[in-house]
Amino acid sequence: MKEENILFAIQGKTVVVTGATGILCGAMAEFLAAQGANVVLVGRNEEKGRQLEAKIQETGGKAVFVAADVMNQGDIERVRDTALETYGTIDILVNGAGGNRPGASTSDTQTFFDLPLDDIGGVLSLNLLGSILPSQILGNVMAEKKEGVIINISSMAAQQPATKVLGYSAAKAGVDNFTRWLAVHMAQEYSPSIRVNAIAPGFFLTQQNHYLLVDKDTGGMTARGQKIIDNTPMGRYGDPEDLLGCLLWLISDGAKFVTGAVIPVDGGFSAYSGV
Ligand SMILES: NC(=O)c1ccc[n+]([C@@H]2O[C@H](COP(=O)([O-])OP(=O)(O)OC[C@H]3O[C@@H](n4cnc5c(N)ncnc54)[C@H](O)[C@@H]3O)[C@@H](O)[C@H]2O)c1
Numbered sequence: 301m302k303e304e305n306i307l308f309a310i311q312g313k314t315v316v317v318t319g320a321t322g323i324l325c326g327a328m329a330e331f332l333a334a335q336g337a338n339v340v341l342v343g344r345n346e347e348k349g350r351q352l353e354a355k356i357q358e359t360g361g362k363a364v365f366v367a368a369d370v371m372n373q374g375d376i377e378r379v380r381d382t383a384l385e386t387y388g389t390i391d392i393l394v395n396g397a398g399g400n401r402p403g404a405s406t407s408d409t410q411t412f413f414d415l416p417l418d419d420i421g422g423v424l425s426l427n428l429l430g431s432i433l434p435s436q437i438l439g440n441v442m443a444e445k446k447e448g449v450i451i452n453i454s455s456m457a458a459q460q461p462a463t464k465v466l467g468y469s470a471a472k473a474g475v476d477n478f479t480r481w482l483a484v485h486m487a488q489e490y491s492p493s494i495r496v497n498a499i500a501p502g503f504f505l506t507q508q509n510h511y512l513l514v515d516k517d518t519g520g521m522t523a524r525g526q527k528i529i530d531n532t533p534m535g536r537y538g539d540p541e542d543l544l545g546c547l548l549w550l551i552s553d554g555a556k557f558v559t560g561a562v563i564p565v566d567g568g569f570s571a572y573s574g575v
Pocket of ligand 1 (some may be wrong): 322398
């Protein structure tokens with residue numbers, strides 16, 4: 301094997317991917333399996349999860365699906381147990397489950413003053429606690445063997461809050477902060493070979509943001525969608541495949557001195573001032 305391939309090799313590594321029934325993390329899971337990793341698919345939708353599991357297995361990949369809610373301790377303990385029983389260890393965790401909900405966003409009919417606390421709390425919990433809890437339960441396996449990689453999924457809304465999406469912006473800011481905190485904690489308290497980083501995707505059209513970016517009557521782009529494209533120097537939404545190179549780099553030895561970083565994959569959105 302060529303040296304550059306060894307640097308980014310993940311064959312035989314066991315990777316747990318939460319939110320694997322979604323668009324971005326489904327693409328990640330398929331890619332990881334194609335690179336020879338053992339993939340533990342985590343999501344709430346049993347049907348979608350089983351479909352992805354079968355698709356990966358049909359193409360010769362290794363995957364097992366576990367129906368689980370990332371905010372439920374018992375569920376995530378089952379994920380850990382299944383991963384250990386099936387593949388013997390856990391090397392990498394991708395905390396992909398996340399997203400927004402309309403109740404935590406302002407709109408023409410819902411002012412900031414009307415936003416239900418339950419919805420704001422739900423979005424904070426999913427994105428932040430839904431990354432912390434799996435990092436505790438699965439990260440503990442890494443702490444015991446003094447090796448591992450955790451990847452969180454941040455957002456452009458973390459560093460510069462996006463209009464309307466109050467809960468989501470606050471939650472993803474928390475994810476950035478947690479990424480840095482855990483990177484330091486793992487390196488100092490357990491092992492410098494446990495790395496924690498985040499990917500901050502730009503804008504990708506998926507289930508959780510469809511209602512903000514696509515006009516439900518015309519099927520065309522909303523004014524917000526157009527604004528995003530205008531502020532993305534590359535002039536387009538991302539494709540899920542655009543995230544895969546960054547993911548592979550971060551989880552492999554290619555990034556073995558990288559921890560506590562939040563890497564934008566955004567077509568230049570975060571570099572552009574708008575003028
Ligand atoms: N789409 C974008 O433009 C964009 C940009 C930046 C960050 N992100 C982040 O990327 C990640 C993936 O999102 P996506 O855009 O692919 O959305 P998606 O809605 O397609 O996927 C999210 C997945 O998470 C699952 N999920 C939700 N709550 C869950 C829970 N409690 N337990 C287990 N699974 C749960 C959903 O069922 C879904 O399968 C999210 O963290 C999202 O915030 C997306």
